[in-house]
Every structure is written in C-alpha cells, then in structure tokens.
Amino acid sequence: MSDPRIFFAAERTLLAWIRTGLTIMGFGFVVARFGLFLNLLATQHVASVAPVASASHFSNGIGIALVLLGAISMIFAAAQHRRYISTLPIADLPPLHNRTFPVALGLILGSLGLALAVYLAI
Secondary structure (H helix, E strand, O other): OOOOHHHHHHHHHHHHHHHHHHHHHHHHHHHHHHHHHHHHHHHHHOOOOHHHHHHHHHHHHHHHHHHHHHHHHHHHHHHHHHHHHHHOOHHHOOOOOOOOHHHHHHHHHHHHHHHHHHHHHO
C-alpha cells in the first residue's frame, strides 16, 4: 500500500528546518550589525571609541556564529532529508513530485549563509 503522507511529512520537516535556519541567520545578521550601530552611536556622542570597539567585535562574533549555525543547520537538514527519502519504498514516493527541489533549496540557502558569514567576517 502506498502512503505518500510519510514523504510529505518528511518534506514539511525539511522546510521547517529551512525556516528555522533562515530565522537564525537573520537574527545573527541583526546581532552582527547591531555592534556597528553601537559603534556609530558612540562616535557621535563620545570622542573616544576604544571601549565600544570591543563590544562591536563581540557582537560581530556572536552574529557570525549565529549565521554559521543557521547555514549549517540547513545543510545538515537537507542531507538528512535526502538520506531519509532514500530509505522509503518507491510506492511511498509521489510519482509526479519533484524530490530534488527542497533539498537543492536547503543546500543553496545554506551555501549563501556560509557566504554571508564570510562577508560579515571580512
């Protein structure tokens, strides 16, 4: 008996991990840029910016770590989904459904997240 609900449940799980990874990456970008905002605020109000520079580096490091975490979670979710789908019987796979698109989406977004982390680090 064919039950495509198993496949679609696995695909919903993958897409939920992609959403989670994008959220973590977005939060990481905001945290990384918040240090720059604090640095600009301190430059406007205080003549010395030396103490704020370390706070800027700290928030930048935390932001980069969050972006990396989000990107890596999407890449691992795509790989895990692909491994799981390969274990399903052919009868459980919908015949006209593109099974590679969600995996490719996760891998592409994860790769872009890694590129964003490199950009933030430079």
